[in-house]
Structures are given as C-alpha cells and as structure tokens.
Amino acid sequence: MSIQMNGNSDPVARLRSYIADGGFTQGVRLPPERHLTDELGMTRATLRKALGALERDGVIWRHVGKGTFIADGSPQAPSNATVELGRQLTPFRMMRARMAIEPAIAREAAVNASGDTQMRMQRALERSKAAATWREYEIQDDIFHRTVAEASDNLLLLTLFDQLNGVRRAVAWGNVTRRSAQPSPDHSSFAEHDAIAAAIANRDPVAAYESMRGHLRSVSQRLFGEG
Template sequence: MRAWVLSQSKPNGGEQAVGQLREFIAEGGFEPGVRLPPERELCETLGMTRNTLRRALDALEREGALWRHVGKGTFVSSAEAAPADPMVELGRQITPFRMMRARLAIEPAIAREAAVNASGKALMTMQLAMERAHSAPDWAEYERQDDLFHRAIAEASDNLLLLTLFDQLNGVRRAVAWGNVVRESQRPSPDHSSFAEHEAIAMEIASRRPEGAYEAMRNHLKSVSERLFGEA
C-alpha cells in the first residue's frame, strides 16, 4: 500500500473533505470489500475533525462508494457491490414531509415512555446534548447534538424495541433528501425555537409527566415541520 502523504492545507469541511477522503482511498489502494481504518486513525491521518470526517463518510456512502456494517466498520465498495440497506432505500423513496409525519406518529410516544422509565444517567445525557447544542459553532454540530438528544430520549424509554425502532426511523431520516432546507446563518441563533422546545421535553421527562412529555415532543416536531414546510 502506498504511504499517504498529508496535503499542506487541511480541509475545513464540505467538498474538500470528501475529495481528500476519496483521494486517500484511491492512493491507499483500498479495493472493494476492504475495511477502512478506524475513525480516530482516519482523523489523525487526514487532519480532520471527527465531525468533518463523518460528513465525508456519509457523502461517499450515499454515492455507493462505501458501506457500513454496525460493529464491524466501514468498507469500500462499488455501487454494484454495496449491500442493499432497506432503510437507505426507503429514505430515497420518501419525501421530507412524509418523514416528519412519521416522526410525529412515533417520537411523542417514545417520549411518554421515557418519562416513566428515564434513569438519572439518561437525564444527564439529554442535558449534556442540550448544552452542547447551545454552544455549537455551526449547524452541522448543532444537528449532531440534536440527533443525540432525541436518541437519548429513546434510550431513556428503557425499551430495546422502541430504541431499535427509533434508530431505524433515524436511519431513514438521514437518507431522505433535504435539499430544500436552506440555512441563512452559520449557526443557530440564541433564540432558536428548538432550544426552548428541547428544554420543555426534558423537563416533562425529568418531572415524570408522561402525557406532558408526549405533548412537548409533539409540539416540538410540529414546530420543526412548520419551519420546514409551513405546516404541521
């Protein structure tokens, strides 16, 4: 395998990071079926942050150049060789609006269960995600923390079936084409409505109010839907 030589200028995200990762794979002689090094090693080799690397990996996975196996790693593939992922295929067929309707049907019920079963650790995980979302330097990091917040609620339900259902729902959400979403700022403003909405959900869960948690999550998702589509 040819040694990889770092370029003098480090990528700061987007297409440059994707191009650098693509070049690393080509120059490194990674053939279809070969597993890439772990993320930590890739970050050190490519001079990328973990978030930048993950966005680049996501982009190449959508192209079919990579595929992932949970617990085993990320593998190189051709579009023909990549194993079919039913969640990704479903995400390519569903509209963002239908995706939001599915979230409205499922996530409030998960929040209700979280209010019954949440542990102290789960509540701390939610709080940490909210704090990091507030201080996120850009939309990508905010969205990552938003994702972690919602998954923490699913974990707090203490129900493996609900957590698995959430992960599948989230897998489809990631695959949906959100090309119509335009960001007008580098990061969320301090009065971004989701901050207060997340706090309301967390408070209802921490206070052990199942129906309040259900309504708080439903109100949050309706608010997101209204911002995206003009209607809930």
C-alpha cells in the same frame, strides 16, 4: 481517566457515555482497546461489537494501524434497504412518521428515564446552545433525540428509533438555507427541547408526549409551512 458506570449494562450506551463524559471531540483518537476494556469493564469482543455499532452510526471511524477516532457527525452510508425506503419517502412523509413515533417514545422516557440519561440530555442541550456552527448544533440535536429514545429503557423502541433515524438520513432533503452561521440564541428548538427534558425529569408522560409532538410540529412548520 475513570468514569462512573451508573449501572448501565448496555455496552453501546456505556461507550457513548464514556465518549461524552470524556469530552472527546471531532478528530480525537480514543484510547487503545486494552485501555478501554479496563475502563469500561467489558471483554474485548464486547467492546469491538460496541465500537462497530458506533461506527455504523457515524460516531467514530477506525483506521487500521492508527486507531479509532471521533467522527465529524456525518452519518455512514445507510444500508441498501434504508436507501431504497428513503427514496420512496418525501421529507414531509418522513416528518409525519417522526410525529407518529417519537412522542410515544418520549412518553415512555418520562416513565423510565435513568439519572444517567437525564444528565446526558442536559449535556446535549447545553452543547447545542453553545454550538458555533449549524453542524455542531445538528450533532447535539441528534444526540438529544437518541438519548430520549435510550431513556425509554426499551430496546425495541430504541431499535425502532435508530431505524427511523437511518431512513431520515437517507431521505433527499435538498439544500436547507441557513440565514446565519449558527443558531440564534432564540432558536425555537432550544425552548422546545428544554420542555421535553423537563417533562421527562418531572416524570410527566402526557407533557413529554405533547412537548415532543409540539417540537416536531414546529420543525415541520419551519420546513414545510405546515405541521
């Protein structure tokens, strides 16, 4: 398999794109490292650092002697500091933090998004709408929001998003009741995500900010009855 590099110099983003473009799904083994270094145009040391980053994010898991596999989307255990911070936050406070930070990231994405990140946003949207289970939807939802952060083209903002996301995973959410096996075709997040992606594609920072804020307020409303 051959992929287009799209000028992306970030090894982690390049590896993520390779996985997404290659259609690798849960449980599938990635090619050997010697093959990946040729495909991705990076040294083995750089590749291993990128693999380590994706393993920490829960995207892949590695088994000595067997290879590297695509994970099921379940996050890896967060660090002790993240767990401790998560214990001190309520889900409502977590959502308030997201509303303070993610709209600003979306605004930067509208200014700086590359064609590659926009294509990956659209792919995540399409896959979320085709999800057969809530778990599949949540994986694509996570990919969409992280790709927005990548589109900001600001390593500090991306790192901040990853830290925020790690704390979100550590917050005790309890059991979320689902009334169906999968999202309905009129699930409100679909249109909200479309609006965010459209604003970014249109290079409209104000609309991107407001669309992301509106989306997070909608999620907060569904979870807590207030936004």
